[in-house]
Amino acid sequence: MNTAQNTGDALLSLKNISLSFGGVKALTDISFDILKGEIRAIIGPNGAGKSSMLNVINGFYHPQQGEVWFNGSLRGPLKPHEIARQGIARTFQNIALFKGMSTLDNLMTGRITKMNTNIFWQAIWKGKAEKEELEHREKVEHIIDFLEIQAIRKTPVGRLPYGLQKRVELGRALAAESKLLLLDEPMAGMNVEEKEDMCRFVLDVHEEFGTTIALIEHDMGVVMDIADRVVVLDYGKKIGDGYPDDVRADQNVIDAYLGVSHD
Amino acid sequence: MFYRESGDFKSSYAADQQTFPIKFDRIAIYAFVAFLFLVVPFFINDYWEKSIILPVLVWSLAALGLNILTGYCGQVSLGTGGFMAVGAYASYKLTTSFPEMNMFLVIIMSGGITALVGIVFGLPSLRIKGFYLAVATLAAQFFLVWLFNKVPWFYNYSASGMITVPERTVFGVAVTGSNAPPWATYLFCLIFVVVFALIARNLTRGRLGRSWMAIRDMDIAAEIIGVAPLSAKLSAFAISSFYIGLSGALFFSIYLGAAEPTEAFGIDKSFLVLFMIIIGGLGSIFGSFIGAAFMFLLPVLFKNIMVGGFGWPTDMVQHLIFMLVGGLIMFFLIVEPHGLAQLWRVTKEKLRLWPFPH
Numbered sequence: 268m269n270t271a272q273n274t275g276d277a278l279l280s281l282k283n284i285s286l287s288f289g290g291v292k293a294l295t296d297i298s299f300d301i302l303k304g305e306i307r308a309i310i311g312p313n314g315a316g317k318s319s320m321l322n323v324i325n326g327f328y329h330p331q332q333g334e335v336w337f338n339g340s341l342r343g344p345l346k347p348h349e350i351a352r353q354g355i356a357r358t359f360q361n362i363a364l365f366k367g368m369s370t371l372d373n374l375m376t377g378r379i380t381k382m383n384t385n386i387f388w389q390a391i392w393k394g395k396a397e398k399e400e401l402e403h404r405e406k407v408e409h410i411i412d413f414l415e416i417q418a419i420r421k422t423p424v425g426r427l428p429y430g431l432q433k434r435v436e437l438g439r440a441l442a443a444e445s446k447l448l449l450l451d452e453p454m455a456g457m458n459v460e461e462k463e464d465m466c467r468f469v470l471d472v473h474e475e476f477g478t479t480i481a482l483i484e485h486d487m488g489v490v491m492d493i494a495d496r497v498v499v500l501d502y503g504k505k506i507g508d509g510y511p512d513d514v515r516a517d518q519n520v521i522d523a524y525l526g527v528s529h530d
Numbered sequence: 531m532f533y534r535e536s537g538d539f540k541s542s543y544a545a546d547q548q549t550f551p552i553k554f555d556r557i558a559i560y561a562f563v564a565f566l567f568l569v570v571p572f573f574i575n576d577y578w579e580k581s582i583i584l585p586v587l588v589w590s591l592a593a594l595g596l597n598i599l600t601g602y603c604g605q606v607s608l609g610t611g612g613f614m615a616v617g618a619y620a621s622y623k624l625t626t627s628f629p630e631m632n633m634f635l636v637i638i639m640s641g642g643i644t645a646l647v648g649i650v651f652g653l654p655s656l657r658i659k660g661f662y663l664a665v666a667t668l669a670a671q672f673f674l675v676w677l678f679n680k681v682p683w684f685y686n687y688s689a690s691g692m693i694t695v696p697e698r699t700v701f702g703v704a705v706t707g708s709n710a711p712p713w714a715t716y717l718f719c720l721i722f723v724v725v726f727a728l729i730a731r732n733l734t735r736g737r738l739g740r741s742w743m744a745i746r747d748m749d750i751a752a753e754i755i756g757v758a759p760l761s762a763k764l765s766a767f768a769i770s771s772f773y774i775g776l777s778g779a780l781f782f783s784i785y786l787g788a789a790e791p792t793e794a795f796g797i798d799k800s801f802l803v804l805f806m807i808i809i810g811g812l813g814s815i816f817g818s819f820i821g822a823a824f825m826f827l828l829p830v831l832f833k834n835i836m837v838g839g840f841g842w843p844t845d846m847v848q849h850l851i852f853m854l855v856g857g858l859i860m861f862f863l864i865v866e867p868h869g870l871a872q873l874w875r876v877t878k879e880k881l882r883l884w885p886f887p888h
Contacts (some may be wrong), residue, residue, distance in 0.1 A: 269672060285580075304793050305786055321575070325754055327750075333720050346753070346758075347753045347754045348754075348756050348757060348758045348759070349752050349754075351753075351754060351755055351756030352756055356755070357754060359751065363748045363750065363751035363753070364748065364751070365743060365744050365746075365747035365748055365749075365751070366747050366748070367746065367813065368740070368743050368744075368747065370739055375740060376740045376741070376743075376744050376752075376755060377758070379737060379740060379741060379744075379755065379756050379757055380756035382736075382737040383737075384736070384737065386733070386738060386765070388727045388738065389732060389736045389738055390732055391732065391735055391738070392732035392735075393792060396732070396737075397544065399737075400547070400736060401544055402542045403545050404547070405543065424632065439755065443755065443756070487719070
């Protein structure tokens with residue numbers, strides 16, 4: 268594949284991934300890679316296996332076949348929380364925030380892999396635990412500023428409107444300071460204005476923190492605008508992969524989205 | 531209204547996240563704790579000690595423990611009575627086997643032993659959730675009580691099958707047995723309650739507390755964010771059982787003095803503590819205290835009014851109290867399903883704007 272335009276090595280490569288649930292084949296023999304520092308979109312019609320793909324990447328599903336290479340090494344069968352520790356964060360299609368906790372606590376939970384004072388220091392609080400808490404609070408406040416959610420810092424997220432919840436969820440994933448950020452339909456259910464905001468945040472994140480991003484999105488306008496490269500899935504198979512313009516012109520992709528006339 | 535935060539500016543994150551961010555709150559609570567330590571011991575008598583203050587302290591500690599598990603980590607448990615029994619029997623075995631051991635250490639080690647037992651009975655939580663877990667912890671309740679009834683080693687082969695605490699002193703003052711002065715038993719319990727309430731607050735506001743709440747609110751997302759479900763759930767079970775063990779040990783050795791497992795640590799105690807945290811407020815330290823006080827003091831209050839004030843017959847009053855307390859529980863849950871702590875929070879919000887609500 269021609270990758271000259273991108274910044275270099277693959278951060279994540281998937282090799283011949285196959286995943287099935289009983290007789291249902293969710294993914295069949297899929298290979299693609301995500302380069303360091305790019306925005307990679309995964310698109311496809313409903314039920315194409317996009318979310319399954321993300322679940323494989325962050326270890327929630329274990330594929331029956333295939334290899335996942337992350338950051339230059341072959342990844343074993345790790346649990347999701349171990350994979351989070353390696354530097355993969357994600358948001359969910361249906362918001363999966365901690366509803367009883369405040370925005371601040373949600374974001375602080377995002378940094379949990381980076382906190383490690385033991386239970387005795389935490390019980391005492393003064394000293395190590397407080398120091399660690401304040402250090403991370405500072406980082407989190409930076410993200411709160413960045414996402415412009417200062418006003419809802421202490422509001423329980425269950426009370427926030429949908430668009431803000433999506434933003435908080437992005438914040439929680441950002442707080443992890445991951446190498447790879449997976450966004451599962453970050454703009455689903457938003458109006459044009461909110462979508463524009465979200466696009467701006469995604470691009471800013473990409474520029475400011477240099478995070479590699481993989482996103483699933485149905486809004487083709489958005490995908491074509493912000494993605495560096497696009498991979499297209501349909502019925503669990505890869506039917507297209509390349510730069511947005513090439514993918515848009517690809518006959519297979521057009522057929523998958525618009526249907527083929529059988530005459 | 532002087533109860534407000536305007537003008538009380540925070541200029542550092544440390545000041546922003548302190549336990550009592552409002553100055554008035556802070557002063558009031560410090561004054562209250564000082565009152566408990568410095569004034570109450572001089573006036574406490576036998577009635578107040580045995581019928582009101584000690585049980586409230588002990589049940590608060592138990593409610594705090596269950597609130598960590600159920601309120602913060604979302605794991606429902608009906609094993610509280612059984613875990614209290616573990617704490618009680620542990621303190622009994624420790625203090626009879628090592629009579630020289632300091633009573634503070636005995637109680638804390640009893641908590642530690644209960645924590646270990648709690649971890650064992652917490653293992654099913656890794657596979658099952660909600661009501662099913664409640665049933666699994668119910669097994670702990672019945673098994674533990676059965677065990678302490680059946681195995682004579684636990685009650686030192688006494689003929690009655692009961693355990694009776696020997697007299698133990700701390701700094702030369704008896705804290706257990708019938709000779710213990712009320713102020714000594716009171717202070718002994720109060721120290722535990724205040725210290726461990728503070729520790730509970732510290733644990734729940736940091737990394738550990740967030741990992742518990744994350745598991746409670748959305749376990750899959752928690753795992754994907756990097757919370758290890760195994761350690762989060764088991765640490766919640768361990769710490770919750772530690773608190774419940776402490777309260778069981780205090781309940782037996784300081785308050786009851788003698789106990790028999792079926793009577794003192796039955797399933798009704800598990801429900802009582804569960805009701806305390808539901809009424810008080812799940813996931814709230816303050817709620818644990820207010821719930822324990824509500825559930826324990828309300829019957830006492832009604833009894834004093836009806837028997838002492840109106841001179842009604844005791845048996846009728848007993849039944850009336852059941853109905854009244856039941857009715858009040860329903861009333862409060864309808865008015866505020868999130869418990870008294872939430873009611874208090876809402877009141878505070880209102881007070882903040884008073885007298886000009888927008």
